[in-house]
Amino acid sequence: MTPPSEPISLSPEARPAEGRAVLPLYDQDPTERADAARNRAKLLEAAAALIREQGAEHLTMDAVATAACVGKGTVFRRFGDRVGLLFAVLDQTEREFQNAFMFGPPPLGPDADPVTRLEAFGVESLRRLAADMNLYLEADQQASARYGAPPRKVRARHVSMLLRRAQVEGDVELLTETLLGTLDPAFVNHLLTNRGRTAEELESGWCDLVARITHHC
């Protein structure tokens, strides 16, 4: 069972880790200047603190800059835009999850059968989503960023691989995207908040969908 690749960071600048550690390393773009790296760390820390205190929905770029004692331009230079900053804050968590489903123990990791792994993948996604829903919702706003982001690609590769190993016939890529669509933050939040669904229902709904797609007659 060959791990497909290194975990891929949310931040465009970050590079793949050197080793095959199960937990991701805090790697940086080596060409980044010392002061830039320092400011990046200060900004991430400030952003995380502000999100903890006031919620991601009230995070303003000015506030982050001020809290980190840094000019506003620096925030944009480091993270591109607001969504980029939010992604960077989510980065750590994202990479843990990636490691778990690529290298970790069953049922998520490689030592389980594909259908079990698919089920576990969705269930774990839903739980992590629930844990940081507001942050994910904020980061999700821009439609363009939603699908192109590296973590999404990693997940898509992973799910496609599992579908193929489960001998699924048909347009695997399209089925993959359909499955991932079910885990979209805004979508899950809608079901939980406006449709009165419980987390358990969503989890078993995911497993049912996996069954329908993999056991099609």
Add this chain to the structure above:
Amino acid sequence: MTPPSEPISLSPEARPAEGRAVLPLYDQDPTERADAARNRAKLLEAAAALIREQGAEHLTMDAVATAACVGKGTVFRRFGDRVGLLFAVLDQTEREFQNAFMFGPPPLGPDADPVTRLEAFGVESLRRLAADMNLYLEADQQASARYGAPPRKVRARHVSMLLRRAQVEGDVELLTETLLGTLDPAFVNHLLTNRGRTAEELESGWCDLVARITHHC
């Protein structure tokens, strides 16, 4: 075969049509003052013109107000916010579609079997999406508006009804939302633009998904 209900407008102010016409009427809130109605019309016209000229992505509220020779506050009073205005511009098209799948001829309308109607529903959605993609993308930005909007609810009711008539077992509402997720503008646009999928592939992908969900063994 009983039509479930009247077409529901995108705009909160609009009321259901009086008759059972196949094509929707331009109905208004009767309590709306004459000057307000006049401005609404002027604004919708101006917005549509600007969108035609420069694309929905460049539409600003100031520009619409100026083009309609109206104060900016009026635009917001009439349509709530930018998404509300875009929805209002889409309203006409939306209601045509609603009429088509609720009262129109087969394969969309009531005189076809449920699975055929489901297939036609997705295919037609995808085509209409393609025709006004930029406008739909702009209107889609706000996650909260995405799922709560009246047309989405109408579609959900419709698809649920068809699934039940097709004797589908399981959590029909969840399956409905999954199916509709496949027709999300941002999602479809991503597949067409970034994944190099063709409209035909998406259409047959939809039909395949319908088959997997309705013919589950």
Add this chain to the structure above:
DNA sequence: GGAATAAATGGACCGTGGTCCGCTTTTATG
């Protein structure tokens, strides 16, 4: 028709995301 009431109006105003560019700091080079 005129007064009273309610609704609508418009544009000044505000907050926030994002850009720009002259200046400062770091780093590479000899």
Add this chain to the structure above:
DNA sequence: CATAAAAGCGGACCACGGTCCATTTATTCC
């Protein structure tokens, strides 16, 4: 260590979405 090139910096500035409220306009009732 000196110097030059490159990278980073900061905060003034801009555009746009959205709010507010003093004033104007439509409607209703007598």
